[in-house]
Amino acid sequence: MAEEHVVQEKALRSFCEEVLTKLGVPKADAQTVTDVLVVADLRGIESHGVARLGRYVTGLKKGFMKPTDQSRIVKETKATALMDGGQSLGQVVGKRGMDLAIRKARDTAIGVVAVRNSNHYGIAGYYTLMALEHDLMGVSMTNAGPLVVPTFGRTAILGTNPISLAAPAKKEKAFVLDMATSTVPRGKVEVYNRLGQPMPHGWAVDETGRSSTDPKRVLNALANRLGGGLLPLGGEGEDLGGHKGYGLALMVDVLGGVLSGAATGLQVYADEQRPNVGHFFMALDPAAFRPLDEFRRDMDRLARELKDSPKAHGQDRIYVHGEKSFARMEKYRQEGIPLDPKVVENLKKIGADLGVPWST
Amino acid sequence: MAEEHVVQEKALRSFCEEVLTKLGVPKADAQTVTDVLVVADLRGIESHGVARLGRYVTGLKKGFMKPTDQSRIVKETKATALMDGGQSLGQVVGKRGMDLAIRKARDTAIGVVAVRNSNHYGIAGYYTLMALEHDLMGVSMTNAGPLVVPTFGRTAILGTNPISLAAPAKKEKAFVLDMATSTVPRGKVEVYNRLGQPMPHGWAVDETGRSSTDPKRVLNALANRLGGGLLPLGGEGEDLGGHKGYGLALMVDVLGGVLSGAATGLQVYADEQRPNVGHFFMALDPAAFRPLDEFRRDMDRLARELKDSPKAHGQDRIYVHGEKSFARMEKYRQEGIPLDPKVVENLKKIGADLGVPWST
Numbered sequence: 001m002a003e004e005h006v007v008q009e010k011a012l013r014s015f016c017e018e019v020l021t022k023l024g025v026p027k028a029d030a031q032t033v034t035d036v037l038v039v040a041d042l043r044g045i046e047s048h049g050v051a052r053l054g055r056y057v058t059g060l061k062k063g064f065m066k067p068t069d070q071s072r073i074v075k076e077t078k079a080t081a082l083m084d085g086g087q088s089l090g091q092v093v094g095k096r097g098m099d100l101a102i103r104k105a106r107d108t109a110i111g112v113v114a115v116r117n118s119n120h121y122g123i124a125g126y127y128t129l130m131a132l133e134h135d136l137m138g139v140s141m142t143n144a145g146p147l148v149v150p151t152f153g154r155t156a157i158l159g160t161n162p163i164s165l166a167a168p169a170k171k172e173k174a175f176v177l178d179m180a181t182s183t184v185p186r187g188k189v190e191v192y193n194r195l196g197q198p199m200p201h202g203w204a205v206d207e208t209g210r211s212s213t214d215p216k217r218v219l220n221a222l223a224n225r226l227g228g229g230l231l232p233l234g235g236e237g238e239d240l241g242g243h244k245g246y247g248l249a250l251m252v253d254v255l256g257g258v259l260s261g262a263a264t265g266l267q268v269y270a271d272e273q274r275p276n277v278g279h280f281f282m283a284l285d286p287a288a289f290r291p292l293d294e295f296r297r298d299m300d301r302l303a304r305e306l307k308d309s310p311k312a313h314g315q316d317r318i319y320v321h322g323e324k325s326f327a328r329m330e331k332y333r334q335e336g337i338p339l340d341p342k343v344v345e346n347l348k349k350i351g352a353d354l355g356v357p358w359s360t
Numbered sequence: 361m362a363e364e365h366v367v368q369e370k371a372l373r374s375f376c377e378e379v380l381t382k383l384g385v386p387k388a389d390a391q392t393v394t395d396v397l398v399v400a401d402l403r404g405i406e407s408h409g410v411a412r413l414g415r416y417v418t419g420l421k422k423g424f425m426k427p428t429d430q431s432r433i434v435k436e437t438k439a440t441a442l443m444d445g446g447q448s449l450g451q452v453v454g455k456r457g458m459d460l461a462i463r464k465a466r467d468t469a470i471g472v473v474a475v476r477n478s479n480h481y482g483i484a485g486y487y488t489l490m491a492l493e494h495d496l497m498g499v500s501m502t503n504a505g506p507l508v509v510p511t512f513g514r515t516a517i518l519g520t521n522p523i524s525l526a527a528p529a530k531k532e533k534a535f536v537l538d539m540a541t542s543t544v545p546r547g548k549v550e551v552y553n554r555l556g557q558p559m560p561h562g563w564a565v566d567e568t569g570r571s572s573t574d575p576k577r578v579l580n581a582l583a584n585r586l587g588g589g590l591l592p593l594g595g596e597g598e599d600l601g602g603h604k605g606y607g608l609a610l611m612v613d614v615l616g617g618v619l620s621g622a623a624t625g626l627q628v629y630a631d632e633q634r635p636n637v638g639h640f641f642m643a644l645d646p647a648a649f650r651p652l653d654e655f656r657r658d659m660d661r662l663a664r665e666l667k668d669s670p671k672a673h674g675q676d677r678i679y680v681h682g683e684k685s686f687a688r689m690e691k692y693r694q695e696g697i698p699l700d701p702k703v704v705e706n707l708k709k710i711g712a713d714l715g716v717p718w719s720t
Contacts, residue, residue, distance in 0.1 A: 259646055295619070
């Protein structure tokens with residue numbers, strides 16, 4: 001791989017925002033979409049960072065992502081709401097959905113919002129981080145286009161359906177779990193393909209439904225709809241718990257997809273003109289159960305107990321989820337964000353097309 | 361292994377109920393505890409079935425499980441509650457907690473109940489099945505004594521912390537996910553030890569914190585507190601997603617333990633006189649989001665899409681979670697429940713001690 005380009009956060013934000021506003025996205029919404037993308041890069045989830053700007057540009061150009069927010073509340077109780085995203089940008093809809101869940105949680109200790117008819121919303125963790133700003137716990141899930149093969153199957157039916165849960169701590173960093181329910185994302189298979197290296201067993205199956213170490217074969221089967229795809233967390237079959245990862249992916253499709261009336265399984269993205277992605281958001285107020293300070297203190301104690309415990313042979317550190325990302329965020333905010341040269345090249349091309357200069 | 365004993369559900373229930381009432385448990389509560397145990401056996405989760413009756417007998421005799429229900433609501437809002445289990449039997453407390461969550465969900469579309477100071481509550485799925493009876497979705501989690509080693513660690517800090525989520529379907533069986541967040545339960549390591557067979561990598565680590573295929577070494581290290589323990593779902597390190605399973609186990613300790621103010625991590629069961637187990641229950645009304653019938657119909661569609669999809673080479677069936685257990689339940693209710701002869705021997709001994717005849 002060629003050397004990485006390091007870009008400054010501020011300049012990168014300006015560029016993305018300008019690209020989006022050129023496509024008719026109002027300033028505030030352009031800032032939201034940009035924030036979700038840049039926070040992904042800052043937290044080291046490059047697969048969901050500005051590398052994806054092109055997909056949103058395509059969505060806006062093709063019209064299946066609406067530039068202005070068309071989302072609306074369809075049904076509502078004190079603690080719950082159903083939202084229709086109106087095919088708007090997933091980040092704009094997602095932020096509105098989580099904001100609503102947070103507002104409800106401040107009133108009734110808990111808020112649950114299910115969203116249908118949305119688009120790809122970026123990293124699930126963005127929305128749970130929002131809850132932390134209000135001293136709330138947050139949950140965020142979304143379904144996604146089919147990439148994951150159910151246990152004993154050979155065709156991708158479910159998405160990599162991520163789960164995020166965040167909970168505030170005191171002196172320690174907040175706990176921010178943000179995980180796809182597949183063993184690895186497709187991007188990791190693509191990296192091994194570029195490097196021409198065999199993958200570990202447990203990542204993906206080929207068109208026969210058996211675990212494969214050949215990234216080219218898996219990607220080819222997926223691209224030509226011959227079958228194959230990513231394995232759920234736990235890998236092939238049931239011996240290492242693959243049925244559990246499959247169950248978690250299905251759970252996310254139930255909460256994000258079925259509950260909201262969005263597309264599910266193979267139907268997500270089946271109609272290019274109407275992806276109909278579904279999200280699930282929840283905010284929960286720990287202070288409804290215990291004094292917030294006690295909750296925070298015990299979060300710290302649990303984190304310290306894990307981190308201070310003896311390390312495995314050859315390891316020198318145990319992490320709590322979110323910790324690595326917070327450290328990366330601090331570093332990248334100071335030193336700039338490293339981007340793959342191909343990503344930079346793509347961004348420049350997008351900018352050139354729309355008359356937005358790349359000057360980071 | 362010797363031949364299995366087949367016992368009839370009704371006789372098994374009578375026996376367990378009589379044992380419990382002999383120890384001072386009121387009839388209704390004895391029925392609850394028995395129901396949780398027998399339903400586990402009926403669903404094929406023998407590790408959490410009547411094989412565990414002895415532990416409850418011990419708990420009642422030693423006094424860290426109170427025979428009469430001491431649980432109380434400590435703090436309450438319309439949609440949430442904190443309960444203190446008063447060291448009562450976990451099943452009695454758990455049932456009361458889930459009942460409360462269900463009642464709240466019927467009023468406000470959602471109910472969340474966190475419970476501290478409880479005991480082992482049996483299978484997580486028992487409580488989510490309760491929600492199904494009210495056409496609600498249910499969530500149930502509990503922390504447990506330390507058995508699972510965090511990624512890059514060598515000491516068991518977290519429990520096998522199970523997650524259950526159930527959602528009603530229409531013609532298809534309900535979706536009932538009920539999974540420990542470790543790759544396998546300790547019982548599976550014990551089975552391999554009895555058989556003298558090597559385990560697959562990814563199940564457990566020895567006292568060095570490295571994946572081990574030697575069940576004797578792992579169990580010995582655990583028993584003598586030398587280190588070692590079960591691996592989280594995803595196995596050793598991060599290559600196959602072990603950090604995700606670790607994150608899920610930690611999430612359950614946050615929701616079940618920290619939120620309620622129960623013991624967490626190493627503190628669960630640290631004081632033999634006060635196990636202080638924590639549970640988390642949630643009930644959610646799908647009808648607050650969509651007409652129930654549409655929800656059920658789409659649950660069916662998603663289940664059928666998964667089950668009807670092409671099978672992996674050598675496989676002839678894809679399952680949806682809960683399906684195997686519902687089938688087993690039907691079969692065992694008709695044909696009787698197969699029990700390990702050692703379990704039967706133990707039950708007979710318990711009965712003899714308390715003057716309860718074994719007549720199944």
